Amino acid sequence: MLWNIDLTLVDVAIVTRDAYAEAFRQVTGRPLVKLAPAMGRPDSEIIFETLAINGIVTGDEHLPRFIDALAHAFAARRKRLNKDGRVMAGAKEALKAVARLDGVVQSVLTGTIKSNAALKLNAFGLDKYVDLEAGGYGEEVYPKATLLQVAQGRVKQAYGFRCDGSNTVLIGDSTRDVQTARIAGVPIIAVASGRSTPGELREAGADIVLPDLSNASEVVAAVARLTSPVNRKAG
Template identity: 80%
Template sequence: MLWNVDLTLVDVAIVTRDAYADAFRQVTGRPLVKLAPAMGRPDSEIIFETLAINGIVTGDDHLPRFIDALAVAFATKGRRLGKEGRVMPGAKDALKAVARLDGVVQSVLTGTIKSNAILKLKAFGLEKFVDFEVGGYGEEVYPKATLLQVAQGRVKRMYGFACGGANTVLIGDSARDVQAARIAGASMIAVASGRSTTAELHEAGADVVLEDLTDTPALVAAITHLTTPLNRKAV
């Protein structure tokens, strides 16, 4: 099971924007005027577009410097996450329920850089359900579909079993998540808790669309339906 983080499991948009503003000032020496919209994209892509729309000519060192600065800025605001952010409805119960399924490995496939993804989930006590070492993250400059396949390779190396389309399920809230799953050959459970509507998620090709994560039995039933009995170990 691969979970998207933002607007699927948690919402910490205010803190994230402030961290971007701090990182932008540190890297460029200028205040951030406009932040590129996330729209299911990785931090690496958001960083490049943010620099461009603010008139910064990028060099080879801009991305690694910005990622480092973003990690530091986000960590300094860690105490704000629990106060100004929120767990998405049903997310904790959903993670608990999936963790009880036999042979399931839970990780994340997120546009957020790894250190910040960990902090986002730790702020709400969700990290205990996730193996972060086999996930895919925003500092890895791959299209999300390729990043999904990278995560599958990590599971194979660490757990010793292959994760193909029959036993990989992505849960996310954006049409981009759906497109990534389709390209990578994984199953897709879309949750209409983000900026993509139910209709858009269906149109993008999601196997199952849920309004949110509050119906835990429906989520578990969808996972069981989408993974084959022969390959009950799933990521």
């Protein structure tokens, strides 16, 4: 199970915007005028577009510097996550319910850089349900579908079984998440808790669309419907 984080499990957009503004100022010496929209994209892509639309000519040094500044700026604001953010409806209960399924491994496929992803989940007590080492993150400059396959490889290395479209499910909230799953050849449970409507998610090709995660039994049933038992000796 690979979970998207923002607007699927948590909403910490206010803190994220402030951290981006601070990171931009540190890297460029200028105030941030406009932040590129997330739209399910990784931080690496958002950083490059943000620099471009604010008139910064980018070089090879900008991405690592910005990622480092973003990590420090977000960490400095970690105490605000509970105050200015929220856990999405049913997220903790859904994670707990899926964790009880036999043989399940839960991780994340997120556009957020790894250190910030860990802080987002930890702020709401969600990190205990996922193996963060097996996930895919926004500082890794891959297309998101390729990043999904990278995460599958990490699961195989750590747990010894092969992941494919029969035993991997992505849960996300955006049409970008749906497109990622389609390209990677895995099923997706789309939740209409973000900025994509149920109709948009269905049109994009989601296998199952839920209004949110508030019905944990419904989430578990959807996972069971889309997967087959894992053969841990395979691969």
